[in-house]
Amino acid sequence: MxxxxxxxxxxxxxxxxxxxxxxxxxxxxxxxxxxxxxxxFLTWQLWWTGIDANAKAAEVATAFTDTQVDSPKVEGTKHYDDPPEVAPVGYGEVIGMLVVPKWYGVTNNNMPVLEGIGADVLDQAAAGHYPDTQQLGAIGNFAIAGHRRTNGNSFRRIDLLEEGDEIIVATKDTWYVYTVTSHEIVEPTDVDVIAPVPGEPGVAPTERMLTMTTCHSLTVGEWGNDHRWITYAKFTYWMERAEGRPASVLNDEGVN
Structure with missing residues (x-):
């Protein structure tokens, strides 16, 4: 029991x-x-979005480079006077090709620069021009944005850029050459970095600037949304494509 x-x-x-x-x-x-x-999800974000975005960028780049004036592989003449004006283009249309010599062999150093910063633009492994900022080569701030992680990783190695490095935008007939001056890490709310005079809203510009903006962190868990990496560059000179090309891209087979 x-x-x-x-x-x-x-x-x-x-x-x-x-x-x-x-x-x-x-x-x-x-x-x-x-x-x-x-x-x-991470595989899709890190791998497939990159393949899809790079395919789109290659298609856009091929179509645009077919319209460019042939540029002989010799060092061209540097012009220090006012560069040719660049006419505005419509949303999503091509302004030129962003060439970053420091990125040669490391990441994509020849990517489309499109008008606008919407996801449909930046997700094409492209750099997007902030519509409210100045045009390429104009006095003021030509500000562009790009993904650092996913969708082509356009600005992934922005951290490699140092003072004195060249950042080039090639249009159909002209090379616009800027030189890196500095960089900083800012909060996402610090929109003054794309002001005509970066960091000084309301001040009238006297120089031609280029500003690159992207996410700061490469950590997968953070997705880089906590801060922004900002790189500043000042216009140095321009060249006619028909005369040659900047010395920094003479040996780069990937640049048209």
């Missing part, structure tokens, strides 16, 4: 334990499923 009672008591104790074990098993299954979903 005592043994029977003990068995019943043990069974009653095992009942809640079985429920608890089943609950733990269910939670474990959910965590595994969630982990797989996150892994698939």
């Amino acid at each position: 005592a043994a029977t009672v003990a068995r019943h008591q043990a069974a009653r104790r095992r009942g809640p334990r079985r429920v608890f074990d089943a609950l733990l098993f269910g939670i474990g299954e959910l965590l595994i499923t969630a982990g797989l979903v996150v892994a698939l």
